Amino acid sequence: MSLEQLIGENGFIEGKGQDAVLLVHGLTGTPAEMKHYGKVLARKGLTAVCPVLAGHCASIKTLTATTWQDWVSSIEQVFLEMRKRYRKVFIAGLSMGALIALMVAARYKEAVAGVILLSVTLFYDGWNMPPFKQRFLLPIVLYTPLKYFVHWEETAPYGIKCERTRALVAAILDNKDAQASEKIGYFKTPATVILESVRLIRQAKKQLADVVSPVLIVHSTEDDMASIKNAHYVEKRLGSRDIQTMYISDTYHVLTLDKRKDDIAKRSAEFCLALAH
Template sequence: MTDVHPLAHPLSVAARPELTGGRRIGVLLSHGFTGQPASMKPWGEYLAEQGYAVEVPRLPGHGTSWQDANKTTWADWYGEVSRTFDKLVAENDAVVACGLSMGGALVLRLAADHPDRLAGVVVVNPAVGTRRFDVKLLPVLKHLVPSFPGIANDIKKPGVEEHGYAKTPLRAAHSMMQGFAALVPDLPRITAPLLYFRSTVDHVVDDLSQPLITSKVSSREITERSLGESYHVATIDNDAPQIFEESAAFIAKVTAP
């Protein structure tokens, strides 16, 4: 396996209940496909300063090389998110899960599988499908070519780097699409409050996912926020402060006694 990128190591911060009314509140943040923890760490660090226990795991096959990603599957990524979630549940009074892009799909999967264990869900430009025609050809293409051009660094703010892969691993992409297909029918099982951030311009996730998610989930509270100054990786783009502040307020609200 290729060495882990210096910025790709996980983030783990313990709770400081003296800042959160005496309760221990855990927050899981998952990065997206071909990305790595660097896209989520500033958000995680902001939440840690508020007193929350924060975990930003590195998904298997990410933060090293795209060839490594091609050896992993949706089950591997979800397994890592699930293990991190179980750790937070064991150590805290309440847990909220947050995700970017495919990370959004992973935490929605968590919410569908554990409707009674999640206090809330925050997603940023989540993907649960696509209108792209070439995706339908992945079952064949993955045997013919190993990768397509990368999807990283869709960021409006100048000089910001996601440090994602320069190529898109097709075997892994096919597994991701299979994970999406299995998730969509289970979206109605999601009952936790949902905070949904969506960039008005996103060159990675098309317009299929947002109405699909918001029309199917059974959340008793769905809050949608538009991000007008960011592209896909909004967690490190111009609208990052809005995401940080509004998510912190949301977490405080949904985890209140």
């Protein structure tokens, strides 16, 4: 399959640079959440490629039919195709997408020019995540037949501090737009999908030491879903000798859509361009 076929109808390619960044959107998200980020990278001289994760931009039924291995495999295929076309290939992932980026980097070592971790999520311990549900209720659901009947519904602030952007998300949800999953992703996550994400987290933790590419960790000090402890955890355990950090305020979990999105995209471009030349 060609690169254009692999990224899917809702994926995108921005820019015409010789060096490229493979963008991995978050679990239950869509390439739309990476669009602005990709455009900034393209303006800086890079090519941004964002595929649709396996099972996404479709129906909940389609999503629940996939596993974490399917998500990783869909990104691996795009990475290998990009290696044929571009001089250097970087990977930037958001939230669970950051874990997928790590998994690919752990497997392909130096072939990955660099990794950008945006709101890397190993623990759902942000200030908007109820600890009682995480510690007691979640295991009861995930490891019993209840997982086939229960879903978690995300509520405001939706990982976004910017009131204007948050209002746009809320408007789409209020209108009950049938195509909302293609625009902003799923805000009702089946427990079976959460279970797959837990398995992905476990596997990613085991492979942190195998990541040897340069890494840029970007994390908000105000993250509502995954506290900055996630970034610290990863930083201490990566095998890379070149680890840079950008701890940023005035933004929540979805860094690519929030108040500091331009600052984050520019810093990401600087990271890649410095390594590309």
